[in-house]
Amino acid sequence: MELNQSPPRLNLTLLFFFLLLSSLQATTDTNICIVGSGIAGSSLAHFIKHFTCTDPQNPNPGSCSWIDDIRIFERRAVPGGRMATVTIAGDTFEAGGSIIHPKNFHALRFASMLNLSHSPESDEESDSWFGIWDGSRFVFKTLQPPPSWSSFVVKKIYSLLNSLLLFRRYGFSLIRMNGFVQGMLDRFLLYYKGFEARPVFETVDEMLKWSGLYDLTRRTLGEELIDAGLSSHLISELVTVVTRINYGQSVSISGLAGAVSLAGSDSGLWSVDGGNWKLAAGLINYSGAKLHLNEEINSISHEGVHYVLNSSKGNSYKCEVTVIATPLDELSIAFTPSISLPNRRLHHTYTTFVRGLLNFEYFGFKHASEIPALIGTLEVPDVPFSSISILKKYDEEDMTYKMFSRGPADDSLLDQLFSVRKETVRIDWPAYPHFKAPEVFAPILLDDRHLYYINSFENAASTIETSAVAAENVARLIISRLEKLASGSPTIKIPASNDEILHLDL
Ligand SMILES: Cc1cc2nc3c(=O)[nH]c(=O)nc-3n(C[C@H](O)[C@H](O)[C@H](O)COP(=O)(O)OP(=O)(O)OC[C@H]3O[C@@H](n4cnc5c(N)ncnc54)[C@H](O)[C@@H]3O)c2cc1C
Known part of the structure; x- marks a missing residue:
């Protein structure tokens, strides 16, 4: 008789411990779901782990405060998004994001951390x-x-x-053009400053105003360059050639996107051997995030304390934090409640x-x-x-x-x-x-809870590095907002300074 009764007692005890454990986990741990495995999604996973784990190289739950689970959903069969390769007659070439500027310090640091060799473009x-x-x-x-x-x-x-x-053809306008690009780069470098000298931003407008880049998004590249003293000859020829190559658009794009595009004709450009997509694949692996390939997210709804993500595979995932790491302009993810975005293409x-x-x-x-x-x-x-x-x-x-x-x-x-x-x-x-001036930016915070949008920054400029910079800010924003919510906050490992990345041997 006793023998017959003991199994149910054991099960009840186990159930009790299981419930206790899961309730503890619900109050202390957070899971993050990321839609998109390009450089934005992959670097977000990396930054979250880097800022919260005592040993980011071994990101098991024990070494990380709060964040116990990061999932990345990718509708395609490979990670990397617009960093992709194409194979022609046995040779592999970059098909999307191909060149990286020598002052793109996140990308440089990722390549060196992941032991990825790189070569001049x-x-x-x-x-x-x-x-x-x-x-x-x-x-x-x-x-x-x-x-x-x-x-x-x-x-x-x-x-x-x-x-x-x-x-002989363009004269001193060439020097003024270099000065214009250098001015933009100097301001952009502020995004690598240490945390004590760099706030966490809740909007793209705030982020650009802080670095002094916002004004460049108000007027067209053509207008900015005329004010900078460039000849109309240089603008209608060489500058136009560069903006058509790098963004497929004319000099009527915003001044900031244009300056970034002109920086793409500097010397010292590089790419990862075998494909820049290896940056995304390596970061996902390094962060320990779970990658769900071939799984498209069709809907995101807020239910109680979670977001519920429904996927093309018929799966549902409960996530306390959800991050959109892809442009939403041409996607049909159904949001409940609905979100408000500027109408863009x-x-x-x-x-x-x-x-x-x-x-x-x-x-x-x-x-x-x-x-x-x-x-x-x-x-x-x-x-x-x-x-x-x-x-x-x-x-x-x-x-x-x-x-x-x-x-x-x-x-x-x-x-x-x-x-x-x-x-x-x-x-x-x-x-x-489709860049235009004055730019209108989508929100980073898509609701007043924990739905974030990294690619709202893309209307400032669209590059591998700008996605990483935007992702780093979103990682800090998530951590700081979770910290505010938590009682008796656990210690979050935020490096005192990021300045060491400015001293990489280039
Ligand atoms: C032709 C071309 C040339 C370029 N050249 C350069 C260059 O030389 N240098 C440079 O720095 N940048 C360049 N860029 C821009 C650069 O590639 C992008 O800005 C950058 O890669 C964007 O990364 P991301 O992670 O923000 O977005 P993406 O790379 O687009 O990643 C988004 C990911 O989300 C996935 N996704 C979308 N919806 C869903 C869903 N519902 N569920 C699951 N997954 C989803 C997508 O499949 C994709 O993999 C170029 C882009 C193109 C297209």
Whole structure:
């Protein structure tokens, strides 16, 4: 008789301990759900662990205060989002976010922490061989580089001659343009300051006003550059070429997005060997977050003390904190209660990869070897592409190219542009915001509880680094708001200073 009764007693005891444990956990631990595994979502997971775990490299619940569980949902089969690669005839190339600035200190630190090797984006000489195409002729071309086996002196003379050519065409405006970009970079560097000197921001407007970058979002790049003393010649040619390559848009984008885009033509740009997506994959792994691939979040509703996330796999997840780490402009996640966002649209960049050979006759040459390695274009109505660049040269008649355009590149267009086409890959990227001045920013806090939106910062500028900077702020915001709610706050490990990352050996 007794024997028969003992199992239920044991079960009740177990149940009691289980309930006690889970109630303790509910009051002391927080779980965070992140929608999107790009650099925003992955770096958020990293920063949360970095700021709350005594041993971020071993982020088990015991070594982390509060945050016991981070889940990242990704609708695609691989992490990284707009940091993605494409494979053409066995070679892998960046398809989305490809170049990282030497002063992008979060990305640099991530690469070094994750032991990811990185290389200059491309060979400096061939990079500086560019032409500006107006739809019927090249209005400007730099010199064709000397052969790669040329001496150091020959290469130096080549680069000097190119600088002279540029100076002859655009004069001192070039120096003023560099000053404009440097001014933006100096302000951006403030986001790496130590926590004691840098507040946590609840809105994008606050964040930009604090660094002095807000005013640049009020006016167009064109207006800002005229005020900075640049000639209209430089703005309508070189600056236009750069904004069309980097954001697919004209100089009517906001001054801040434009300055960031111009910084993308600086020297020293780099990318992670094998693909920048490795930054996201590495950060997720390092943070110990659970990654749910092929699982799209369809709805998010606030119920009681939780958000309930329903996924395409029919699963429901209860999350105390939910973070949106993807632009919401073209998504159809159903929010209950509904959220309010400015009505925005993304700029689509059609990216076409071709292995083959450009048609030299289309560009008015006698031989393909005369075509510059990078063709930029002016803001004129009939140019069917924004840029074409050589990604890899196998021999004089066989290359892989990347072409950006504002519309899809159909076969008839490609057959005009290319005389040989062995392989073609097309990607329609919902690429970045359609920047306009004055910018209106979506909220970071989507409700008065714990629903956060990292990509509200993307309307300031859209880059790998700006997503990481925005994610770091959201990580601090989550921690500080949870801390305010908690009674008898556990210690949150927030480094006294972030300044060490400014002293990385570049
Ligand atoms: C063609 C192109 C070129 C670029 N060039 C550069 C460059 O050279 N340098 C640079 O710094 N930046 C560049 N950028 C911009 C840069 O890539 C982006 O700003 C940055 O990668 C954005 O990262 P993110 O994490 O904020 O968003 P994303 O990378 O877009 O990540 C969002 C993720 O969320 C996922 N997702 C969306 N909805 C759901 C859902 N409902 N459920 C689950 N998952 C969901 C998406 O699949 C995606 O993986 C470029 C972008 C493009 C498109």
